[in-house]
Amino acid sequence: MNCARPNRASKQMSRSTIKDIAKALNLSVSSVSRALRDSYEIGEETKKKVLEYAQSVNYRPNPIALGLKERRSHSICVIVPEIANNFFSEVINGIDRAAYSKGYNVFIFQSFEDGVRELQCIEHGIDRHVDGFIISLSGATGTYGHLDVLKEEGIPTVYFDRVPPFDQVDKVVVDNFEGSYNGIKYLIGLGKKRIAHISNPLNLSITKERHAGYLACLQDHGIEVDENLIQFCGFDPAEAHQTIQEMIAHHKPDAFFINSDRLTLNSLRAIKENQHLLNTSIEIVGFTNFKHVGLFNPPMIPIRQPAEAIGAKTVELLIEKIEAKRHVREPATYTLKTTLATNSMVS
Amino acid sequence: MNCARPNRASKQMSRSTIKDIAKALNLSVSSVSRALRDSYEIGEETKKKVLEYAQSVNYRPNPIALGLKERRSHSICVIVPEIANNFFSEVINGIDRAAYSKGYNVFIFQSFEDGVRELQCIEHGIDRHVDGFIISLSGATGTYGHLDVLKEEGIPTVYFDRVPPFDQVDKVVVDNFEGSYNGIKYLIGLGKKRIAHISNPLNLSITKERHAGYLACLQDHGIEVDENLIQFCGFDPAEAHQTIQEMIAHHKPDAFFINSDRLTLNSLRAIKENQHLLNTSIEIVGFTNFKHVGLFNPPMIPIRQPAEAIGAKTVELLIEKIEAKRHVREPATYTLKTTLATNSMVS
DNA sequence: ACATTTCCTGACAACGATTGCGTAAATTTT
DNA sequence: AAAATTTACGCAATCGTTGTCAGGAAATGT
Incomplete structure (x- = not known):
């Protein structure tokens, strides 16, 4: 008996609203709203009717309207x-x-x-x-x-x-200090003494912490910090190349520790490109979450974050x-x- | 002289609205709205006043209200x-x-x-x-x-x-067919005859096209297609490992062609892990947009998409x-x- | 001096949904 | 049977914005 509009339900030109449902069921918008929210002040029968009809027209509340109100x-x-x-x-x-x-x-x-x-x-x-x-x-x-x-x-x-x-x-x-510290400890355990540190600029907290871990671990193991082995570098691959090249050519590192995900990949590439300048084997540890580090040559040990x-x-x-x-x-x-x-x- | 509310402007408990501006400037909301939209029916003086005040309280129109209306x-x-x-x-x-x-x-x-x-x-x-x-x-x-x-x-x-x-x-x-075709052509140019094709299941258009490129190039170069060299594989690394292992053990490929970004990295790893089973050198071509493919060992040639x-x-x-x-x-x-x-x- | 036009501005409805309040009918209580 | 309560629903305001319509004041035309 209620004057529903099947054309609305089937064609569904645009989303059906609470108002459409109200009109179709001869109810007021407030009753429909309350029925949908399962309010106690709506009769069971009406509730069921509303719920069914809403289902049939695939009603979804409009989050924009909701966002405006609430x-x-x-x-x-x-x-x-x-x-x-x-x-x-x-x-x-x-x-x-x-x-x-x-x-x-x-x-x-x-x-x-x-x-x-x-x-x-x-x-x-x-x-x-x-x-x-x-x-x-x-x-x-x-x-x-x-x-x-x-x-x-x-x-x-x-x-x-x-x-x-x-x-x-x-x-x-993450415990950046510890992450760095353990990475450096690992390198020291391999007998490395001249561990180069390639770092992003120190304006981020994480960078500072990682830097601190590097310094602390060297000191704890009685290795003197050589400022020449610490270089700061941005996200540009060319800059990484330049930095690494100079490092290898002038300061003879026997290992690298690299500070951030993107920098690690850039640096690794730069290291590979300058491998001919190296006369010792090199070990590399760096922060990265790249999943397939095992494929890399030169090989490296990643410090991973539980992302x-x-x-x-x-x-x-x-x-x-x-x-x-x-x-x-x-x-x-x-x-x-x-x-x-x-x-x-x-x- | 207009009774502005400096506390609103400074404290700014919540976003200021067009209504706030109207109240502060003793105008109606519609006038403010029109002034902000630079309507021709608002006096220059009023416009300027509104614009300045809006600026001062850092007014930004509410996109939710807008989205509801329009x-x-x-x-x-x-x-x-x-x-x-x-x-x-x-x-x-x-x-x-x-x-x-x-x-x-x-x-x-x-x-x-x-x-x-x-x-x-x-x-x-x-x-x-x-x-x-x-x-x-x-x-x-x-x-x-x-x-x-x-x-x-x-x-x-x-x-x-x-x-x-x-x-x-x-x-x-992208021209997936051509991408594949050129990849295979490159491998054939290196003298490869048993090119394994590791592919995702064929329910995606791109996979089909890439597969077609593989087949077409082999045929154009008079190389018979060996169904054993074609294997379908999902995104699970273990599945890739299994697939590659069997391929290498039983079908003696001299090259690999891999069909999709994720699958390429998984497969490359599987190939590395099974390298000891290979007695010939192997060449690998695969779709991937990973930027540092040059670091990989075994080396591979990427087919890149202009993402x-x-x-x-x-x-x-x-x-x-x-x-x-x-x-x-x-x-x-x-x-x-x-x-x-x-x-x-x-x- | 009066009618008409132009210029500016305000009131109101609408978008979709929620909610406090009001109220008729039905039910229970006394 | 009268009073009180419960049940079940509608009305209207609200959120921030725009657009339609109407109207007052000033400027112009006759």
Whole structure:
């Protein structure tokens, strides 16, 4: 008897709304809304009718309308320097899986190592009413003022890997110091004495920690630090080539320790290209999450970060913060362990 | 003289809205809206006042409210099987850059090679009123019914790389046939006669095309096809190991041709692990966009896809469709060329 | 001096969904 | 039987923005 409109259901020109359902069933929008949310003030019979009809027209609530009304969007925003990176793409995987299983949608933005762009990403997220942020900072800027909005507006945020240097935020990191330390220890164990350190510029916390691990391990083993063996280098392959070439030609290292994922691959290539200048065998240890390091020649030992676990942990912390009704836990830093994959064929 | 509220501007508890500006300037919301959109029906003086105040409180229009009102969101949705993949992450880079420069926002979703999840991604995009889709299909399903929504609702869509087998859609692909063909030709030129073909299952168009290129080139050079040398293999490393081991042990290939990015890396590893079973030197050609193939041992020649260019092209086509007022161009397929990087140290 | 045009601005509805409040009918209580 | 309560639903406001329509004031034309 109710004047349903079969043409709406079949053709479905555009998404059917709560209003369409109301009209079709001769109900008010509020009743339909409440029926769908299983409110106690709607009769069982009506509820069933609504639910069935909604099903039949494949009704899905409009998240935009919802986002406008409520203050939240059931989605989180991930900002990374770049996606085309072994480590970050793995972390994103972890985030995506974890968030999905909790019913959250994930928006992924790239800062392209640019602080301005990073701020734009944050603003985009805020404008779209995301419930929280997961951020790994761009390396270009040494300033953190653009992160203040997040604090001021009280938007739940978790940082990972490249974290800001202040305390009152949640962070998920790895023990970079230990990772470095163990890598250097391994090299020393092989009898290496002149371990070159190829590092990114020190404006990121992780870089500093890794650098510190290098220094500490040398000192602990009574090896004097030779400043000539420490070189800083950006992400440009040509720059890596130049740096490595000079290092090999002038400072005769017997091993390399390399500081970050992208730099490791660039450097390895530069080492290969300059192999003819070497007269000793060389050992290489470097941070990288590339899965098939075992294929490399010259061979190298990777220091791996548990990327998926890091992603999963950030989501866990973030959602905890988002859904915390009251008593907000104190911000804390969660530290996971790196792995020195000395037998890299088995990973 | 206008009763502005400095506390709003400084504290900025939450985003300031058009309504706040109206209140502060003693105007109506509609006037403010028009002033901001530079409407001709607002006095110069008022316009200036509004613009300045908006600037001072860092006003940004709320895209959610806008998306609700209008039918569009100035954003596009990218769906790929997975991000943690050399090729896809590079394409995403291209997409992101191109879209950004045209003022579009990019949402990135992963289907995880799952057709159901792929549909969910599409629905998410639709629900969020994205203006268009850029999709590379998941490999798991051989059905395409879940793409019908896009057609029915007339949402601009461009497919790339893994495209559906029907005609009335825009596609950006590479010449897979030629890519394979040239790869095989190179191997034949080296004197290879028993070229093993490791391929993904044939349910994707790109796989079929690459397979066809392999067959055609052998035939053109008078080499009989040995079915034993053709093996199909999924994305699991253990499966690749098994496949390669059997191939080497039983069928004595003198070269390998591998069909897809991920499979290439898995297979290369398997080949390395079984190298002791080989008594001849082996040559390897495979599709991959990994940047540092020159580091690999055993060495291999990569067939590369112009990933960033593919991304840029998809965006160009999509935005053209989105912004087309009338006369919609006929759907077409755009084919870019692969590169056989025979000197892979220089890339 | 009066009618008409131009210029500027405000009120209101709409987009889709939720929610507090109001209320008629049905049911229970006294 | 009257009063109180419960049940089941509708109305209207709200979120931020745009667009349609209407209207007041000033400027122009007769």
